[in-house]
Structures are given as C-alpha cells and as structure tokens.
Amino acid sequence: MADEMVLRAQRFINLTYMDGATLGIPKLEENGRTGWVVMYALTRALQYELGITALSNSFGPTTLSTIQTKYGEIDDTRLPSPNFAKIIQSALYCKGYDGGDIDGTYNSRVHNAVLKLKDDMGLGETYPNSSLQPKVIKGLFNMDAYVTVNYGLDKIRAIQRWLNSRYIHRKDFYVIPCDGHHSRDVAKSMLFAIQYELGMADGVANGAFGPGTQAGLKARTVSVGSSGVWVQLFTAAMVLNGRMAPFTDVFDAGFEATVRSFQNFSQVTQTGAGDFPTWASLLVSYGDQTRAGTACDGVTKITPARAAALKAAGYETIGRYLYNASTTSLPEKEIQPGELETIRAAGLRCFPIYQTWARSVDYYSPAQGVTDCRMAVHKAQEHGFKTRSRIYFAVDYDAMDDEVTSYILPYFQSLRREMDRLGDPYDIGVYGPRNVCSRVSGKGYSDASFVSDMSSGFSGNLGYPLPADWAFDQIVTKTIGSGDGRIEIDNNLASRRDRGQSDFHPTGGERLDVAFDPAHLALMGMEVENYMAEIGKPGGVGRVYTVRECFDEIMRYDDTITAAARTFRMRKALIQTSAFWERCHYSLKDQVEDAGVIEYHTGIVPDWAKDLPGVEKFVDSSTGIAKISGRTGILSRNWAILAGMLQGDLLGHLRAEDRWAMWQRLYGDPVFNLTTVAYLHMWGADGKPGDVAEPPMRLPALDYTLDETRTILRRYQGTPDSVAVEHAQLRMPLYAIFERYNALIRNR
Known part of the structure; x- marks a missing residue:
C-alpha cells in the first residue's frame, strides 16, 4: 500500500539529486513503498551531505565516524544542511514515524519522532534527549523494525531492547532490531554481550564463539539460586531458542525444569544447570563439539576395518550417499558394492543421502525436484534400501530466506509430489541449515531434518533454533581409527527420530526393472x-x-x-x-455399481450416471x-x-x-x-x-x-x-x- 510521505521522500531524492545521478544510482520508482532501494538512496544522500566522496549503500564505519567527528549528535542546532534534515525526515517516514513535513527543519514533530524511535529501540533512558546519536542514525537507515511485526513476541522484543540499552556504549555494538524475532544480528549481539560481561575490551570482543569466550563460559555456570546479569543472559538465550521460559535475573526451580527439557531436546547431559554444554547449544549452532555422537556421515567406503573402528567409537548409524555425479572426485562417495552388507554385518545401520551438486540457488527448481526424486528412488532401490527408508535430500549452501521461499520450497514441493506419484516408496528428509530444514518440514514436504550445524556462520543457522523434527545434527569433522580402520567422518548427534536401516535387499543377480523406452x-x-x-x-x-x-x-x-x-x-x-x-x-455394469456406491454413501447419484439404467445402492465395488x-x-x-x-x-x-x-x-x-x-x-x-x-x-x-x-x-x-x-x-x-x-x- 502506497504511503504519501514515502512517495514525497522518493520525489525529494529524485528532484534534489538529479534523478539519482549525483548519488550514482538509478532514479527511484515513485510508488510510495519503502524498501532497501529507498534506504540505500537515503544513505547515499546522507553521505553526500556529509561531504563523503566515495558513496556506498552501506552505512559503514566512515559514515558513522564522520558524523561523530564533525557533529557528535544531530539536532536543531547541529544540522549539516537543510537537505540533511530532509533526509532524516524521509528516513523517519520510511520507518513509520512522523517526521513532519519534509521541509528541512528539525521541528517539534521530528523531536517527538526521535524520542519515540529511541524509546522503541530501548534507548529512551540511555539517550533521554531528542538528539540523534550516531548509532541511532545508523539504526534509522536500514529496514530493521523497532516494534513487533509479523507476530513477533513481546518477550523477545524485551530482550532486544535490554541488549540495546545495556551495551550501546560499547564500540562494536550497534542498535539491533526490536521486532520480537530472533535473527542473525540478535544472535551475534548475544555473543558480544557475553564477551563484554566476561570483561573483554573493545576491539577484543568480536561476536565470535572463540576459545576465550568458551573458557569464560566454562566458569559461568548458573543454576537454582543464581541471580544477576548472567541469569538474564542465560534466560534470554533460552527464550531466543524457542523455549517457554521467563526473561528474568533469577534462576528458580521452575526454570530448572525448562532447562532440563532443552538439554534433553538438544542431546546435552541433563544437569538442569546453565553449564558450558548448554550455553554452547544456545549460542552457536554446533554447540559443544566435544559431545560424542552416535551417528556420522562421510564420503568414504565403509570397509570391515572401518566398520569395526566406528563401532568401537560408539557409532550406531552411518549416513552414506546414494549417488556421485562426478566421475573423477571422491571415488568412494557413492555406496560401493557390498558396503551395506558390511555395515549390516558389523551391527551398524545406514541412512541414505542424495546430493548431486546442490551448492547454489540456481540448482533448485520444480523440474530438478522431479529429476532428483526419480534418480534418488532409482538409486535407493538399486542399492537395496527397503521401502520406508528415509532419503535426505541436500541443500548444501547458505540459502537466504528469500531463496528458500522462491526456490527451495518449490523444489521440495515438486519432489514430494513426484514421490507420491511413484507410490510413496521412501520417506523424505531434508539436509541443510536450520532455517531450510524448519521451513521445508513446516510445509509438510519432509518429516525429518539432518541439520548442517557445523556451518555456524550460515545465515540459515545463526539466529534459528534447532528444528523440532531433527534426526541428525552435524557438529564437527573428526578422524577415528588407525591403520586400515582410519576414517574421516562428520560427527552427528542423533535424536532417535530416524535410526537408519539395518536390513537391505540383496544386490546383484537378477536386475530390477527400469523405466520403459x-x-x-x-x-x-x-x-x-x-x-x-x-x-x-x-x-x-x-x-x-x-x-x-x-x-x-x-x-x-x-x-x-x-x-x-x-x-x-x-x-x-x-x-x-x-x-x-x-x-x-x-464394463457398463461396473459403472452402474460405482454409481451405486456413491449413492449408498452420499445419497446422490453422480451426474455422469444419471442416464445409466439400474443404478442401485452398493456398499462397495471393484473400482x-x-x-x-x-x-x-x-x-x-x-x-x-x-x-x-x-x-x-x-x-x-x-x-x-x-x-x-x-x-x-x-x-x-x-x-x-x-x-x-x-x-x-x-x-x-x-x-x-x-x-x-x-x-x-x-x-x-x-x-x-x-x-x-x-x-x-x-x-x-x-x-x-x-x-x-x-x-x-x-x-x-x-x-x-x-x-x-x-x-x-x-x-x-
């Protein structure tokens, strides 16, 4: 829906900056709808008014430091130019605040809008006046929301506002959204907050889950009776991971039960305390990488010696690939002849994975879904997997959320339909980042997730909880065994949702039928x-x-x-x-009986049978x-x-x-x-x-x-x-x- 003031903002940019030529961008479409294109144009206009010559879509360190150095804060007494004020007014409108007429004055309506903006950010007490501080300006020139949107949760918004208010004065902490949704930015802000509370200096704290952060958390266990900021951070992390927990600074007995539930779900030892393994599972997708998994996957043939090494290391289930699209690389990636019998004989189980390339968005389409389903079913049958085995179809790249909507979901929808058309011989699982897995299963296209949590920096992992239907959680690559039994694997936790298969059809001998020519x-x-x-x-x-x-x-x-x-x-x-x-x-007799069955159960003779002679009610017929x-x-x-x-x-x-x-x-x-x-x-x-x-x-x-x-x-x-x-x-x-x-x- 068009907004008159956003439309005026677009016209202001086009008229003031020569249809965008001055800013190095095309003319804005004057449609009254905000979006990143409008925000980019406003950012470039802001930089232009500040005297920055290398204009950019990004409100980066140069823009921030220029405001800080030249003005400190922006208000009615410290304005670079009337156009600068118009840019601020336009940005306020694009954020949903009343910026007054776009007239180049820092008037009372702008004052009130800034006060409201900072209060929504959680900065009302930190910055009580109506001036715009540099980090607040940076937060104004993006698409983040500072009120709940799209069914955001008030509890998450309270956490976001608290983080902003407590840490905004730290050098590398910037205003995060306060929209009631967990996200990549919120997840990273939590890591910064923990590092700050651990005493890390600006420039040392980096928002990464590194050795220093891990060592500090090992000494910060919280449990029943604990209170203070560490409990606040721990309860915040629980809420952000989808747990029905209070955001509080007191750890009581009721919260202990919630912690145990999360630990059970995440395959962490149930201590009921906020110990390091639990902190790790809350803060980073791979969690505590020292956890022993009972499942693994790999691209290497399982020989008797390797099977024995896996068994001795506590592994029960192995993921292996149905197909290898390359004829040169990874020669043992596809299941090899006799390998499944070796796995079975060792008392191990196997789950099948299907992947050809699947490493960029342009791979995924409805047509590819049909092709992959047919090939996966063909190869699963060829290798001897029995009906009801679950095949995990891979999304092996950092799929953005809009790519999931436009490409990944249509691919899996097509795959699901084709599996139904083939008589539903195998169940469908999905391998990929957390967001991909959750959205695919949420649509009903898969019923179990194999989560690529090792890729902790993926946008689809950071800021997303572990999918409710997770079967395997891939957390670290490791090498086990020695000599002939030495093998590199990805270590996976297993939820027991899918135990893999331990019995297979024999291969060789009589050939299976294939598609007709x-x-x-x-x-x-x-x-x-x-x-x-x-x-x-x-x-x-x-x-x-x-x-x-x-x-x-x-x-x-x-x-x-x-x-x-x-x-x-x-x-x-x-x-x-x-x-x-x-x-x-x-025959016609069969048609009459079919019509009779419909009449028996609905009381109505179908239209196509109105002229058929002798229609009588039948409870059933061969149809x-x-x-x-x-x-x-x-x-x-x-x-x-x-x-x-x-x-x-x-x-x-x-x-x-x-x-x-x-x-x-x-x-x-x-x-x-x-x-x-x-x-x-x-x-x-x-x-x-x-x-x-x-x-x-x-x-x-x-x-x-x-x-x-x-x-x-x-x-x-x-x-x-x-x-x-x-x-x-x-x-x-x-x-x-x-x-x-x-x-x-x-x-x-």
Whole structure:
C-alpha cells in the first residue's frame, strides 16, 4: 500500500539529486513503498551531505565516524544542511514515524519522532534527549523494525531492547532490531554481550564463539539460586531458542525444569544447570563439539576395518550417499558394492543421502525436484534400501530466506509430489541449515531434518533454533581409527527420530526393472492388441474402453508401476498384467455399481450416471484402473502396514465408512490404485490373511517361476474354484509380452 510521505521522500531524492545521478544510482520508482532501494538512496544522500566522496549503500564505519567527528549528535542546532534534515525526515517516514513535513527543519514533530524511535529501540533512558546519536542514525537507515511485526513476541522484543540499552556504549555494538524475532544480528549481539560481561575490551570482543569466550563460559555456570546479569543472559538465550521460559535475573526451580527439557531436546547431559554444554547449544549452532555422537556421515567406503573402528567409537548409524555425479572426485562417495552388507554385518545401520551438486540457488527448481526424486528412488532401490527408508535430500549452501521461499520450497514441493506419484516408496528428509530444514518440514514436504550445524556462520543457522523434527545434527569433522580402520567422518548427534536401516535387499543377480523406452511402445502395444483379439477378450458388449485405450493408460503410469516393482522386488509385468486385464474388463455394469456406491454413501447419484439404467445402492465395488474394492484395498494395505512396508492407520474392512474412504481413493487416484496392485499381490502370496485363506507362498520376487506367476495372477482375481483359474492361464501369454519388452530394456 502506497504511503504519501514515502512517495514525497522518493520525489525529494529524485528532484534534489538529479534523478539519482549525483548519488550514482538509478532514479527511484515513485510508488510510495519503502524498501532497501529507498534506504540505500537515503544513505547515499546522507553521505553526500556529509561531504563523503566515495558513496556506498552501506552505512559503514566512515559514515558513522564522520558524523561523530564533525557533529557528535544531530539536532536543531547541529544540522549539516537543510537537505540533511530532509533526509532524516524521509528516513523517519520510511520507518513509520512522523517526521513532519519534509521541509528541512528539525521541528517539534521530528523531536517527538526521535524520542519515540529511541524509546522503541530501548534507548529512551540511555539517550533521554531528542538528539540523534550516531548509532541511532545508523539504526534509522536500514529496514530493521523497532516494534513487533509479523507476530513477533513481546518477550523477545524485551530482550532486544535490554541488549540495546545495556551495551550501546560499547564500540562494536550497534542498535539491533526490536521486532520480537530472533535473527542473525540478535544472535551475534548475544555473543558480544557475553564477551563484554566476561570483561573483554573493545576491539577484543568480536561476536565470535572463540576459545576465550568458551573458557569464560566454562566458569559461568548458573543454576537454582543464581541471580544477576548472567541469569538474564542465560534466560534470554533460552527464550531466543524457542523455549517457554521467563526473561528474568533469577534462576528458580521452575526454570530448572525448562532447562532440563532443552538439554534433553538438544542431546546435552541433563544437569538442569546453565553449564558450558548448554550455553554452547544456545549460542552457536554446533554447540559443544566435544559431545560424542552416535551417528556420522562421510564420503568414504565403509570397509570391515572401518566398520569395526566406528563401532568401537560408539557409532550406531552411518549416513552414506546414494549417488556421485562426478566421475573423477571422491571415488568412494557413492555406496560401493557390498558396503551395506558390511555395515549390516558389523551391527551398524545406514541412512541414505542424495546430493548431486546442490551448492547454489540456481540448482533448485520444480523440474530438478522431479529429476532428483526419480534418480534418488532409482538409486535407493538399486542399492537395496527397503521401502520406508528415509532419503535426505541436500541443500548444501547458505540459502537466504528469500531463496528458500522462491526456490527451495518449490523444489521440495515438486519432489514430494513426484514421490507420491511413484507410490510413496521412501520417506523424505531434508539436509541443510536450520532455517531450510524448519521451513521445508513446516510445509509438510519432509518429516525429518539432518541439520548442517557445523556451518555456524550460515545465515540459515545463526539466529534459528534447532528444528523440532531433527534426526541428525552435524557438529564437527573428526578422524577415528588407525591403520586400515582410519576414517574421516562428520560427527552427528542423533535424536532417535530416524535410526537408519539395518536390513537391505540383496544386490546383484537378477536386475530390477527400469523405466520403459517409448521407442518400443508401438510394437508392444500392437502385440498386446493382437493377443487380446486372438483370445476374444474381453469380448461381449458394454465395455467402456478399447484394448488400445487400456494399454495406453497403463503405460502412461509406467513411472508409478516401475517404482512399485523396484521397491518390492517384483517384476513390473506382474502389475502391468493385472491392471491391464482388469481395465479391459471394466464394463457398463461396473459403472452402474460405482454409481451405486456413491449413492449408498452420499445419497446422490453422480451426474455422469444419471442416464445409466439400474443404478442401485452398493456398499462397495471393484473400482478404478485395476478394479480394486474398498474391502480388498483395506485388507492388502493393512497387511503392508503390519509388515512395515507402509505407513498409515489400520482400517476396518467390515466398516462401511472405512470402505468408503478407501474406495474413494481407489476410484479417483490411479497412482494409489496401481500401487495397491503391488500390495494385493504380496497379500495374496501370504495367503490373503483376513479373507478366504490360501496356503502362503513366496512373496513376489525377481526370479518368480511361471507357476508362481500364474498362481499370483489367479489369486488377484479369485479363488481356485472360480473363473480366475481360466483367466490366469489366459493372462500368462500377456504377462510374457510385457516381461519380454521389460527384460529387453533392463538388460541392454
């Protein structure tokens, strides 16, 4: 929304400084909206009026010292020029304060605005007059807010104002925002405050968590009964890290419980006191780097000797990479043949990481999300990770918050959608700075975070709390072991949210199926059509789709079918055959039954069925692309949940509302329907527990025999004493067509 006074400020800059030419910038857009471009122009104009020749967007040391040296303070008796006053008035308006008419006078409205500004900064008592001190002027010429904005917290604003009031006279401490939000500037100001209280002189205190600061904090433990400024700093740090704590100078028993909760969350020994490890976790992202982690990650192959060294050092879980985009560097970055078996044999576990380049903002896009999801799923299946493993997708650079909004979130949204399209074979985690992890998980695109906390200077780490869903916290690089067991790793704390995997599919031997090559589509389609014509199926009248339409629809979802087949180590021809056969046999009768199910549960016949004859209420029907009923969908998916292959709530196959919920997904979501085919085959192989029981047999496998294939196709359709036996025999040549082309592509 345009502001008339901001608009006047923009016009003043354009008219006074020759459309920006004098200031070395383009003409300002006169839109009445403040922003960094306007602040940069005002800063340059201020420098110009001060006689500074090298103009800059930054209100830096030269600008500050020039004001200090020439004027000390600015008020109605000490003004460099009327234009200088107009610049101050304009800046006040851009900050939301009444600067009076932009007339070049330090009038009573300017006096009142300055008093209000300094009070909002927490400097009302420190600087009680209406003059502008150099550091206050510096705080005026930026986009920081000094009142709560965007749901800022009053408690955090109180801390910000307190820090300003207590430390503004120190040389390297500048006015920080008082907007009620933790930030990079606030986090650094806390480190300065601690260094000042430790007695460090100006020029020595630097806002870094160095050896001197760490040594000082080791002697500054606060606990129940403590009081004073160190308790204030400690409670402030707790509040800034998202803890429900008071900002106070008294450490009482109630606060001790809050400290223990934070220590438990952050994997710090629960002492209930503000000791060094707790101070470290509050002040810097990597915390106390001497903490022993139980997880690690690295780019080096885990050999038996290295596995033994890791085990002896207390490690339980290892992060390894699914893929290495480079053919020359880090030759062992990708999981090597036999490595996962070595990890398993040593009693260790593994979690997979996916990263190609991912080191700058231009890598991330929705299209890249699709590509990365497909490649990660492909490589995870190839390496033997079972369904429900969690893959951590990397954001391995210092992503600015606006980049997270514009690039990272759309990338993960696309990745999440593609994982759903592939049948949700793996869970999604995110690796990156704290802000990236929190925002991605906050959108529901991931469910666990692997936090790159070693990079403490990242803008996405400094000033952000540890994500609530953290699984691994990367805090330091170290080398363990010796001789053949020597290995460099990143030491990670583990929250137990994700313990990694300890059991893997065997690799080698029979190859997994791969995506279909469209070059073979026409020929395979012709063979399928010819075979169906030869056997006279589906035959009769009343069929909804032609054979070719059914074939094209099945092949349109080749990515979903391929992912399901690879995930569960079965031949994709098994899914293709069942789904295609059922789709070919979808009839007008099936349409009538589907309409009847909708009427049964909603009381309304759908518009598309108004002219269908004989619509009657049905509680359930075989529906969707592979003709699966709500009842069998529930039974097969319940089986998968109990087997640990699928996440979700168990449903009641006899409860009408549960069958209706399942039916709707099977009816309206082809990806869900086709993925369920895989679960139906596995449930059928296990003897269909909960249904008409049959003897259990081996679950579908890459080396299934013809007899096993025939039996599983029959069980999909019906019992041994039904037409399903005949149809299974008829489907075997169809299976052979699909399998022949699939084998041609996967083996080339």
